[in-house]
Amino acid sequence: MTAPARPGMAATLWRRFRRHWAAVGGLVVIVVLGCASVGVSLFVPEAETLALRFAEKLEPPGARHWFGTNELGQDVFLRCLYGGRVSLRVGIEATVVALLAGVLLGALAGAAGGVVDGLVMKLVDVMLAIPIFFVLLLLASYFGANLHLVTLVIGLSSWPDVCRLVRADFLSLREKEFVEAAWALGATPARVVWRHLLPNAASPIIVAATLGVARAIIVESALSYLGFGSQPPNASWGYMLRNAQSHITEYPWLAFFPGALIFATVLAFNFVGDGLRDALDPRT
């Protein structure tokens, strides 16, 4: 595995990825959902999905309202698409935060070794010993429904996995001959890390990032379901599920569709992660 920047690398990767039909299916689901939830505002402005139409309330799924309507007469399909924006955005942004923190600390620990490594790993141990979901719930209860904060906290709670991956790779890579050669040629530490170590540790980071999005979406939905995540007008799938709970016996579709979308999205990211793992692994 060499740097993904080399020409032809992406084509090889895509050829290997394509063999994994479930992963390709997952990618299609993500692209379709992403385009639909971003593009929906071109056709129906958000204000229209928030308008109250009590004459049309609680209609079952049908030709006029594909996913039915809720207790306020709002179209569930359109609200699901707008909810997808929130879920996808939180999932991706939280993963970016986790990657930044994880790669930075993992690279620091793996490249520096010694005392720095020991300190970072102690920090990882502490993070792994605390029931993170409990902490997330507590912090979310302090600061109310602040989506940026929820995103940040989910991201900051998921960096240890990435950190450990990067550290382990760096520790073995830095003993390799090509790294020694780079040092001998007078490369600066920054150059060694950026040009030689990081590109070679990229595969597990990419896979971890994909699976991380799936995890972040689940965590955000769980927080919203418990009442501590997104709130209207930024209603995510988790919030819609929470809202549907009180009508669940008479109007189960209100809960079915948002949950099914969480499931489909998370499954899609997990499949893509699985496919990427196989495609990036030179041994398969």
Next chain:
Amino acid sequence: MGAFVLRKALGAIPLLIAISAICFGLVRLAPGGPLARLEGLPNVRAEDIELKKKALGLDLPLPVQYGAWLVRIGLRGDLGRSFVTGEPVAAMIIGRLPATLELMSAAFLLAIAMGMSAGVMSAVRAGKALDYALTFLALVGISLPVFWIGLMAQVLFSVELGWLPAGGRAGVTEATAASFSARLRHLVMPASVLSLLYMSSWSRYMRASLLGVLAQDYIRTARAKGLGETAVVARHGVRNALIPVVTIVALQLPTLFTGAIITETIFSWPGMGLLFYDGVLKGDYPRVQAILLVSSVLIVTFNLAADLLYAVLDPRIAYR
């Protein structure tokens, strides 16, 4: 061996101190301090809050408060009193522990039984249709949001079919056949829902581990001496494959605790998860803090147990 255990246990002490400091600090982070919720209540007077602050020692410097808190826990097992009911928090937790342990052990046994068998079947039939089907199912199980599948199970099995109660816990106080059946019927849905994720993830670990073992030379030797395939897989394969899996299971066991919070909320299961959630909603910080601390200590203990178990199971690990 004794020295190994002792060294590992001593190594966990700095970790426990760091964790306790975080549990302490998290509650102090509450906007307006831990008593802010009381200030909002209409029938609470300002001077009562001052008195309460004095009584709780909130007017002292932070390090002193932290030290006093640690001493109270260490010497008297005193985790403080609930702001809401005034009960000792330790008693509240002990009262809820049996329900959570019942749910966790049922989910655990289910996940182990199903996950291990699925993993073994998958590895033995690697690359065949059954393996692909089980792999697909495992990814589905990992991706299912607990709160959604829980609600859908309630709609299907309680509302539509009427087979199982939708929530709660029953038949705990009596020891008759009827109460036992009621207890079991209440347990089935929450335990199955909670076990899904673990079942799926453990089946993947078991598959990977067994595949690794089945490629070893000693498996070829076992086959070469004419041993039947079942005996090869069961006696030489699974037994060795279990070593790393046991560690992963022990490491993940405490997360069942976290998973229980959502499961307990959906099914109104009166355990510690529900106790925590209720505490967060009501701003009952002594309770929240105590549950955080107790669960963190449990996690550290389980990790320690996993380390020791690994050393016991794998004779190649030296007790250093």
